[in-house]
Amino acid sequence: MHLKHLKLRVFVLIMLGLFMILSGDVAFAVGVRPLVIEMIVRPGDERDFVIDLIPDTMEELVDLVLYEPVQQLSGGLTYQLPVNPGFSATSWVTFDNDSIRVLPGQDTRVTGTVRVPFSASGSHTVVMMVESRPPDDPSGFTFRVRYAVRLRILVERAGIRPTAELNSLEIGPDQQGAPRITARFQNTSALDYLVSGEVTIRDQDRRLVERVTLRTPAGSSTGTDTTRVYPGAEVEFAGSVTRPLTPGEYWIQAFLRYGESGQILRNETIVVNPGEYVFPGFGELAAIAVSPSVTDHELHAGERKSQIFEFESMVGEPVRVEIALGEIMPDYEYSLVDWIELRSQPEFVLPARVKTRLAMTIAVPRDSVDGSYHGKAMFKAYSPVSGSLLSESVVPINVLVGTEQRRDIQIRSLTAQTTEEGTYLSLDVVNNGNVAFLPQISAVISDKDGVFVERVIFALQEERGILPRQTKHMMALAATLEAGTYNVEIEVTYGGVGILTEIHEVVVSN
CATH class of the missing domain: 2.60.40.2360 (Intracellular proteinase inhibitor BsuPI)
Known part of the structure; x- marks a missing residue:
């Protein structure tokens, strides 16, 4: 049986909502494309864009209304009419016609123009709401759909940066x-x-x-x-x-x-403090022990390999064990979840103090390119009586395919923070290679005059390595640095072979 990884994504920003209003017996169904328009402009630019309205089987009258997005504490967006239109990016947008009659049988194209003020800079988002008008003489209930088309405008100007x-x-x-x-x-x-x-x-x-x-x-x-x-x-x-x-x-x-x-x-x-927190589902001991705790395989494209997991009950009552496969990250390019076949049911009951085994098959597709691929098996133990979660075990599954291994590290950023223990250097890196590995990263710190101050080693503690396309945060502790600007020469190696050398500037403030 295959365990398939199901992803359900609901993009609420695409549609503002579905409203029930008093109108005729027919539901309006004009479609819209695209739902997101992005443009990079400079102050003073004028740029045209188009929206296609896709008709239903009857004639409809559609209005285009401009809204502003407002971000909530939850990270989600709501939309509102401009509070100060003269100071809003909605004033930059005009349409050749903001009331459009959409006839059946052919798409209707709407043309709009963005006129960027010379004083503008940064990111601006305008929401263009596409609203179907109800009939003039309503006689019943129907649903009215309003589509939110997002217009993202990036106004490039020297000196602006994210903070x-x-x-x-x-x-x-x-x-x-x-x-x-x-x-x-x-x-x-x-x-x-x-x-x-x-x-x-x-x-x-x-x-x-x-x-x-x-x-x-x-x-x-x-x-x-x-x-x-x-x-x-x-x-x-x-x-x-x-x-x-x-x-x-x-x-x-x-x-x-x-x-x-x-x-x-x-x-x-x-x-x-004692009794300050509770930890639902986790007792002093795990309900089951799973071995191995991590799996590593070296396979060729088209090869199949069995993986055996052993389960041991650690408690005096039966437990229900559920098995699932998980991704390392959403839409992961190096995922192996779809390669795994479970040779049993996705759940079973493990009697008290008993051991058992479970087999999986890893089937590498014939067209797989060289690289390391990753996923995880998740085993949850539940009480069959109460249904409560007793414990959970997560086992990484790693497969190295082929022999072409490329190791490449990109340094995203470097910052410093002084504490009572000294000055911490914080390094953010991403693995741009095709295999997982644990790089050795060191740095030489010099003052603004080039005088040597200290050499530090960055540690990625309790980690087996950085997976392809994965970002990681690494730390190094230096003696307390005086406030000022320092040059940090960072060297990245693996197995004694140099991968990258870069010089970054860091500001220390006490």
Whole structure:
């Protein structure tokens, strides 16, 4: 049996809503394309665009109305009529006709023009609402559809760059009493950009407890870790802590990346008191033990390989085990989830204190290109009586296909932050190669006059490597640096072979 990975995505920004109004017996059904228009312009430019209205089987009258998007704390968008039209990008947009009669049998093309003021700069979004008019003499109920066509305008101007602030970082109980981390992120620039984040939790000995991915409610609903944040908007990113935190002191470090190279780093120390949090579904011991804890295979295109997992019940009652496959990230180019065949039912009951085995088959397609491919098997143990989650095991599955291995690292950004322990250098990198690997990264720090200050080593702790197309956050601790500007020469190697050498400038402020 194949386990197929099903992704359901609901793009609420495409359609403003479906409204029930008093009108005739016929539902309006004019279609629209495209739903997103993007243009890069300069101050003073004039640019035309077109929208095609796709007819139904009857004549309809359609109005075009301009709205402004407003970003909510959840990351989602609502739309409103311009509050100050003279200061809104909606005033840049005009149509040759904003009331259009759409006849059946042929598409109707609407032409619009964007006239960019000479004073404009940055990102601007205009929502063009396509609204069908109800009949003049309504006699019943029907549905009226309004389509939101987004016009994204980037006005290029020298000197503008993405900036941001982290307004707050907090941890507190959620509705079930489990710890939940929230971060309020604000876009302080004139540009919109994508934002993602994570928090690492370490105990007082700096041992990693958990790495928590931060998402917005809007991102969670569409299955993505990134959210586009618009100029001036404040958006809340959050993530739940699933590993038990025993009473004591913990060090949490929030890392949010934005745009092409922006990053924010925030360190906080928290104290967990006895009984402060609960951890639903996780007891002192796991309900089942799964081995192996990770699987690695080297295969050729067209080859098949069996993978055996062994399960052992660790509790004195039967448990129901559910099996699922998971992606490393949405739309992952190097996913192997579709290669895996489960040779049993996707769930079974494991008797108390008993061991059993389960087999999967990894079938590499014949047309696969060389590279490393990745996924994960997830095993959840439930109580068959109450249905509550007892424990969960996640096993990475890695397959290296072929012999052509390309290792390539891109440095996205480098920042510095001084604490009581010294000056932390925060490095954001992405693996642009075709295989997973653990690079060795070192850096030589020099002052603005080129005088050597210190050499540091960046650590990617508790990680087996960086997967293809994956971004990772690495840290190095230097002695406390005085405030000022420093040159950092970064060297990336693997197995003693040089991959990259770059010099970056970093500003230290105390």
